[in-house]
Every structure is written in C-alpha cells, then in structure tokens.
Amino acid sequence: MDLNLTQKIIAAHLIEGEMVSGQEIAIKIDQTLTQDATGTMAYLEFEAIGIDQVKTELSVSYIDHNTLQVGYENADDHRFLQSAAAKYGVYFSRMGNGICHQVHLERFGRPGQTLLGSDSHTPTSGGLGMLAIGAGGLDVATAMAGYPFYVKMPGVVNVRLHGRPAPWVAAKDIILEVLRRLSVKGGVGKVMEYTGEGVAYLSVPERATITNMGAELGATSSIFPSDAVTREFLTAQNRPNHYLELLPDADAAYDEVVEIDLSLLEPLIALPHMPDNVAGVSEVAGRKVNQVFIGSCTNSSYTDLMRVAAILKGKTVHPEVSLVIAPGSRQVLRNLAANGALADMVDAGARILECACGPCVGVGQSPPSAGISLRTSNRNFEGRSGTADAEIYLVSCETAAASALAGEITDPRGLGEPILINMPEKFAVDDRMVIPPPESGRAVELVRGPNIKPMPAANRLQDKLAGEVLLKVGDNITTDHIMPAGAKILALRSNIPAISMHCFERVDSTLARRALAAGGGIVVGGLNYGQGSSREHAALAPLYLGIKAVVTKSFARIHMQNLVNFGLLPLVFENETDYDGIEAGDQLVIENLLENLAANEIIINNITRQESYPVKHSLSVRQMEILKAGGLLNYVKSKV
Template sequence: MGMNLTQKIIFSHLVEGSMIPGEEIAVRIDQTLTQDATGTMAYLEFEAIGIPRVKTELSVSYVDHNTLQTGFENADDHRFLQSTAAKFGVHFSRAGNGICHQVHLERFGVPGKTLLGSDSHTPTGGGLGMLAIGAGGLDVAMAMAGHPFYLNMPKVVNIRLHGKLAPWVTAKDIILEVLRRLSVKGGVGKIMEYSGDGVKSLSVPERATITNMGAELGATSSIFPSDEITKKFLEAQGRGHVFTPLAADPDAEYDEIIDINLDELEPLIALPHSPDNVKKVSEVAGQKVDQVFIGSCTNSSYVDLMKLAKILKGKTIAPNVSLVVAPGSKQVLYMLSQNGALADIVASGARLLECACGPCVGVGQAPSTGAISLRTSNRNFEGRSGTKDAKVYLVSVETAAASAITGIITDPRTLEEPIVVEMPEKFAIDDRMIIPPPVDGSNAEILRGPNIKPLPKAEPLPDEIRGRVLLKVGDNITTDHIMPAGAKILPLRSNIPAISKHCFEAVDPTFPDRAEKAGGGFIVGGANYGQGSSREHAALAPLYLGIKAVIAKSFARIHRQNLINFGILPLAFEDERDYDEINQATARDGDELVIENAREGLLSDTIEVKNVTRGRTFKVKHNLSDRQKEIILSGGLLNFAGKK
C-alpha cells in the first residue's frame, strides 16, 4: 500500500513509534522558528538545557509580535533575543523584517523538511510542502537541543479540491468553508492533506493562507504537495535548489476524505467570536463597518497586497472606516514601494503599519467601542483586538478591500472587473535584516535587561494534590482568556511573576490573588480548553500561581502539552456530567478537591477525585503516554530532561 504525503515525511523523520493513529511517535526536527512573544522563554529554556549550540539544520528567531517600544521592556527583549541567537547559533530576523511565517515561507522553508515553531500558525509552512507544527517554547528548545518532537500520530484527512475558484472567491474562502464544515474542533488529532486538480490553480501564498488557518481547526498541521508551482515560487525567491517534488502515492489511503468543489464556493465571512461561525458574505452584506485590517500571517503576501492595491487604485476609503494595512514582510513592502502599488494604497487613505503582527495580536489599532472590524487575520476571539466589545469578522483581502471603500460589508463580486495578479518571476531578495550567527558563539555575551526574570521552578508531582477549585470556566476557553496578549501585557512575556497578575484577567480578575493566597488549587474547564495560540505563558502563569491540575472536558493539543511540560496535570472528566457537579468559583473559593496517591494514580488510566465539600467522588482520565507520565512525575520537561 502506498503512503500519503504526511506519512512519507513522518516516516523519513521517525525516531520512535509505529505510525498507528493515536500512538505516540517521535520525529526528528530539521528546522525551528520562534517569535519574540514566545522566544524569550524558549531561549531561557534552551539555556537551562545546557547545550552550547543548536543542533538543528536551521533555527530562526523572529521579532514580529511586540514591536511597539513604549517602554524599555520590548527593546530589552529584542536585544536579548539577538544576543542569544548569536550565542546559540540561530539566525535572527530583526524587527521590521516581517511576520515569522511569511518570512519563513519566503526565505527558509524547504519542501519535505520538518519545522517546529513556538507559534500556533507554524503550519503555514505546509503551503510549501513542509511538515510544520506549532508547539510550546520548551518543545522548540528541546528540538533545538537535538531531541525529537513527541506527538500522537495524527489521523490524515484528505481534502480534495476540485475545479477552479470563481472570480472574487479566494483561498481564504476555501479555508473558511473547511471551518464552516468541520468547526474549531474538527481538526483535533489530524493533519489536513490537500490534493486534487484544484490545487494546481493555487499559488504558494494562497496555499499558505489555507494551511495557516488549519490551526483554527485545531489540526496538528496542514500540508500541500510540492509541485511545479512550488518550484516556481522557490525559484522566484532564488532558492530553486531546495525544491523537491512531493506528493502522495496514487494508492495512498486516508482516515477521512472531504471533497470541495471550488466552482461552487462564494465569498465567506467568519462572524464574531469564532473562526468557524461562517456565513456567506452576501447574507450579512450591508452592515456598517468601522475598521478594516489587512495583514497578518494569513493574508499579507505580495499577491494579497497587490490585489488590495488594484482594488483601491483611484478610490477613497469610506469616511466611517479606518483602513490599516500591515505588509507581511520587508520583501513585500519593498516590492510594493518599487512598483508603485504602495502609492495606490496610501492614496486611498489607508494607514500603513510596520511589517509585523500588529493589530492581529492586539498591538495597536484597537477598534472603537462596540466597533465592527473586518480583518484578514485568522482569529476573532472576544477581546483579542484590544477592545472588549469590538466585533471582529474574518474575511478575504477582496472582501475587506471592497468593504473599506463602501463602508459596509460588501460582497466583492459586486465590484467591477475581476482583478488578476500574477506571481512575480523574481522577488526582490535582500536578506540584510536577517543576521546569521557567527561560526563560533562562545564569546558572544547574552544581554539581559531587568525585564528578563528567571523561569519559575516546577516541583515533582506530590503524592497528594489538595486544593480549592479556584476557577471554573466554560467551553472553548482560549489561551487569550488564560493569558491575554495586547500591547500592555506582551512586554511582560519574559517576566512570569509580573505577567501572572493578568492571568484570566477578563474572566475573573481576582483569580491571581486568590490563587497566590491559597498557595494553589484547581482550575475546572469545559471542552477544548486552551484552544488558540501556542503561548506557554498560559501554563507558566498558572504554574507560578501554584496550580497543580486542570480538570476539563477536553483540551486543545498544544496547551495540553504545555501543561505537561510544566508539570501541571491535565485531567479529563470521565463522565462530563461531573463538570456540573462542581461548585462555580468566582470571587470566592469553590469546592475543595483531593487527589490522593496522585503519583500512583498515574499508573492506571483513571484517577479518583474526591470533592470534599460535596462528599462525592468522580473519575478523571489522564491519557498520558509513559514518557508524559515521567515528565509530570519529575515536575516538567526541564526536570525530566535534566535527569536523563
């Protein structure tokens, strides 16, 4: 029997395991990436592992999230990252050079290689035929130290694209259609592998828009074949030599097959506050728009912004709309400025931002109170924009641009002539903002400012875990809820004691104080707890506040692994009805829970939890592999690695 593309890449990188879906496997990692919001921790962790230089083929440290410098903190962090890159043998992409995933696609991605990144949208690299996976910073630090990456062998879903998109319908609409069908939980434990004749009509950046938002499905990764289109893209980036053709075998098997007829798709839109709340643009057209943001790692490529320029040419944005544009990379911005497209964008009244994540991560351009913001980014969780009651809608560049002109949500098919943008034969290649590491970093000094605080220490798992339920939350709690982003909080990313004070801020601001006073306790969650980003601060802050276990209906993959990495037990209700039997803790402390013989309990599949307050007992499952049990028993991955 032949293999699908995912199996081929995993097989060629397999270190441990049998490739049976659901079983733990270990894969060799060729490349890593970090961004600044997760990177400072990742390099502190790499330093703690004690290996002098990275052992990967290539590692890149990007600065794209916290680029605002309103105080010393971010600037200090950037300096720290530049100095650790030199010391440890990592390429450093300076602030202003662009968003990690866009730049990685342009300058570093290689078909058939594995990429592990401390950012949940790392699967963007799947647009180039890479097996690209998002993980916590500690997993990335371990990969840089030469350890394999452990994950459960995913199921492989074949998404077959048939036909061709109609004018004004885009790659963004394809992934919104997948989200509409499968929901934000639909990809959990799966890799989405695209094939079919429809693939041939999609450029690499368009494919990358689709693999990027596979993260919103909860998928482990998403991947496209590497074909003539991939080759042309790499050649245009001056990297034709790294091309390898890659595709599934003709007789490959899949765990699931989904068919999408591209001809039948229409422009789509994800309504607040979830990327799977998808409707046709035509169904919601006419609503007034206050802000339009075009950018992010989903839609800020050269082709995206050329389309924007063509739509805006000679037009003026509506008086009620603030249009903000953040190009994905310096390469994109430079090419737009060279060919005159930037002039068309600026002339329309658009506000140009630097090549960075910006509004996507709540750094700048918070919408006005209650505003409707149309964005080409990938997430529309409540409050992520920086304005609690703003309503964020996710759309294609075409829909965003059309709406910016009219001032209302507009189906782009109502515009005049369809626009055509060709991929350039040659991109403008200039890597001066990427600093390669010196051959020998032993004399390089690590520069730490006062904002860089040591990592919190995790203790081995105690025999008895006793504490109050300090917080009970509902379904689909995101890492943004647990550890918010935004311009005020992001500068504290290297300072766990300070950032912990904001843990669950929007849910219950009394939580950090109560947790610290209680010396720890439990968090109780609903389904898909910890969905969203890879930020390990969502585990590090609860660890610092003394949380020993989170009991939820189910967990998002990366967050669950982050909890394990920091020695926090992720426990799932065996019977979800037990969730209802636990007292809601808000301003006051909730039920007292006890897990007796917690260490021994890990040996069996289920653990008993006593609810002392209510005089009842319920069962939870841990689903930990033997290796994960060892990590939890040791008090986290750093302790575990130190013992080996």
C-alpha cells in the first residue's frame, strides 16, 4: 500500500494499535526534549518513576524560557535541571545556547525519527522530516523511561504548495494563510503534511516556521519531506550522516487536501488576539506601532535575521518604536556577528536580546499600556505579552523590519526588490554550550534548592463526583488563561503551591482563594478548551486547588491528556446548549461514575437548577485506567 510520510514514520515506530484514524496507537519515541519551564516537573516525574537512565536514543534538556535571574528561583531550577541531566543521561543545553526548537533543528533533529517534547511547538522539527509531537511533561518523562507514547492515530491533511512564493512572501505568510483558511481548531487530531513543487523553494528553517505554527492550528504535528534541501541543511550543520531521504509514496492517500498557490499569496498579519484572525498587511497598513519584537522559535533563524539585517542596513529605527531582536540560537548569533549583519542591526538602533524565548513568553519587553506590538512569534493571546490591554500582531520578519523603520504597519512590498539570502555552505558550528552526560550518572546528586517543591498527588477517580461550578468560561480558553506565563509567575514553575495562586487570575482573580475555601469543585468551559501550550501546570494548578472535573464543549489534545495524567476528569456536553443552562455557583453531582464511564453514558445532575445533562468523553480504555489508578505516574508504576 502506498503510504504518506506520516504513515511511514508511524508504521516504523508502531508498538500497539492499528493505523486507523481516530484509534489509539502507541509509538516508540526516539528523542525527547524538555525546556526549563516544563522540565523541572518532567525530571521530578522521571525521578518518581524510579529509573536510573533515560532509555531514549537521545534526550536534551534546554534552558531557554526563564532566563531572567532576578531572584533565586530560576537559578535553583537551572541547577536542578543540570544535575538531573547529568544523573539521567540527558544532554544539557545551557542558558544562552538558544531556543529549544531552533537548536534542536540545527544540532539534533533527524529525518524519519520520532521526537516528543514538553513544549507545544515541538513540531518545529517536522521541518526536517521528523514526526515531532508536543506533550505534557509527564508524557515526556514516561517516554524517557522507555514507555511508548499513546496518541490517537491522526488524520493526515495534505497541504500542497504550488508555484514559487510571490516577492516578499515569507514562510510566515504561508502558515498564516493556512491558519486563515482552517482556523485555530482546523488541525485538531491531524498531521499537516506539506508536499508539492513549492516545497523546494523553502529552506529547512522556513519549513520549520510553518511546522512550528501548526501548533496554532491545534495539529498533532506538521511535517515536510526530507529531500535535497534537507541534505544541504544537515551538511551545512556538519552532520550529513543524519540525512535520510523521506518522501511520500507516489499514490499516497490523504484524509483531506488543501491547495495553496504560493505565487498568489501576499504578506499577511494575524490581528489581535488570535493567530487565525488573519488579514493582508496592506489592509491594516498605517496603524502606529510602539514595539517590534523579532525572534522566538517561529522566526529567529539565520536567514530570517539576515533578511532583517539587510532591510535595516544603513537606516534608523523609527524614534517611537522599540525594536528588539532575539536570535534563535548562539549559532545564529555567531554567524551574524562573523559576517557583519549583527553590526548592521545594532547600527540601525535594534536592541539585541539573548538567544532565548524572552518577550514571546512575557519575560521582559512588555509593550506600553494599550500599545501595539508587532511580533514574529506564534501567539498573540490577550495578556501573554505582560500588558493586559496591549494589541499583539503576528507578522513575518520582513514586515516586522519594514514596520520598525516606518513606525507603522508597513507592507514590505514597498521596499523594492526582494532580498535574496543564501544559506551558508557551512555554519559556524560550536557545541561547547551543550554538555553531554557522563557515562554513568549514578554518583550525581540532584541539587534541590528551596524553589523545588514536591508535586501534588493526582486525583483518583471516585464513583461519585460532586462539587460547585467554581468558574464558567467561554470558547478558546488558552493555557495562558488557565496558568499565565510572564517572568514573575514562570519563576514558580517548580513550586506548585505558590504558582497555583495565579490560576485563572486574569479571568477571575478570586478563583484560587474560592477553590481552596470550597475544598475544590468543577470548571465549565466552551469550545477548544486548553488550546495553546503544553504546560502541565494548567492541570497541576487546578489539581492543587481541588478541581475534580472540567466539563466543556471540546478540548485541545495536549491539555486533555494533561488533565487525565493528573486525574482530572475531562467531560464534554452531549448537547452543546446545556452549557447555557449552567452557571457559576451551581452544585453538580455525577453518580455511578466508575460504571458509567466505561459505558460512556454519564449524566450530570444540576442540584441547584434541578436539571440533568448527558455528557460524554473521548477517553481510551487506557486513559480510563489512568484516571482510576490516580494519574499516569501511578499507572506507569503499577506496570513496572
């Protein structure tokens, strides 16, 4: 049978299940990555599983999120992570070495392999022909312990790219076009597989911009073929032996097809406050800009920043704009420094930040009140920048640089002839900031500073579940709403009791206090609840506050798995209109849960309103067992 790329990689890694769309499968994981904001929990969880060494082919621990060191907290976390990497056989990418996805693409990703990362933008490495999936820290910890990763067999969407990109159309515009057409829910349960003759015009980092923002579609992953362009990139990275040709079979079947003519595209922009709220740059040109941020795991590669430098060269940033640039990796920064592009950016008035996530995750550079910030990153959720009433627009590097000079949103097509940047034949490769693990980590002690607090125990499913609706929220609630980021809160990622007090604080600042006073309760949500990042703190904090169930119209994949992993019951209204009948403060009861869960015939009784609502779940048998076992950690330990 002819197979597509996704099916080929899954078939080569399949441990359990059948490749039938929607059915649960288990796949072997070759590589894992963690970043510091999710990594401390992942390694505490790995420690709790009780295995000496990781069993993956390669695991990497990156420090890229919480790099501000204004208190002891982040430094404690980093020291713990460094000791855990040495103890358990994990490569440690030091602070300043770059953003996990950019560095992984450059130095570790391999076509045809599987990668599981505790970060929702892990599919970035799909630009190299990997099947790369984002998951919660506990899923990554179990993969490091040698257990397969369970996921529903995705449907595969073939995005066919035709023609050559129109002048000044960047990879960012291609993914914004996909988001414009399919929306932030359009990729749920699917892998986006890119083919067509237009693929050949995109370098690996450009492909990675597109696979990166597949996360904004809600997709399980996104992937490009591994071809001559991939070979060139890996050769320039001094690892030609990692190249493997990987193409779909000629008659491969797909569940859906999306056709895009690249020659007809124009520069695009995602308007506040959702990545799929897309318009043409020309439609909003002229709006004043206060800040421009160029960087993040979406757009911070060598070619990205070379284009920015070429646009800025010999000019000056507009006096009312703050332009900040964060190169994606130390390798990118070194190459820019060596060829003079860095000087061109600095001369123009750009401020260079360290190679880290920085403003993307609200660590520094918050825009002014009611300000407008143009960003090359992937998310523009309300408040994520650290300024509640700021407006964030997402654009390509070209649009960002042109706008920084003009002081207003500017269509880069007005800059004249497009800029051609060639990839270097050889990058200046230097891996000294990646510390390999010692041969044996047995003697290494984990270093636990006061910021490293124990994890709360997961809920164990009981036959009767009762509680007050502590909060009712609408559609598209993100993990940023549930567990905000930003420098102050990120510093508490290893301290669940402290970070839990910030749970939902931007939605209802009384929630944490009320939940603790009530001894827990239930949250009610709308469509696509939990979209956004993989942060398991969006499950851990509600767990700590005593939340037992979340009832919604639908869930985002990673968040639903995180709820299950910590024993929070995810239920979905059978009739979406029943959502309208429930209000915060209502008392809900579910009886005979253990029996009715298996039959998927669950009734919620609203005691306050004397109403009943049928609800269902999309849990696999294994996920039901995890809930009954009291979370994934208990479940895995019971299998050892």
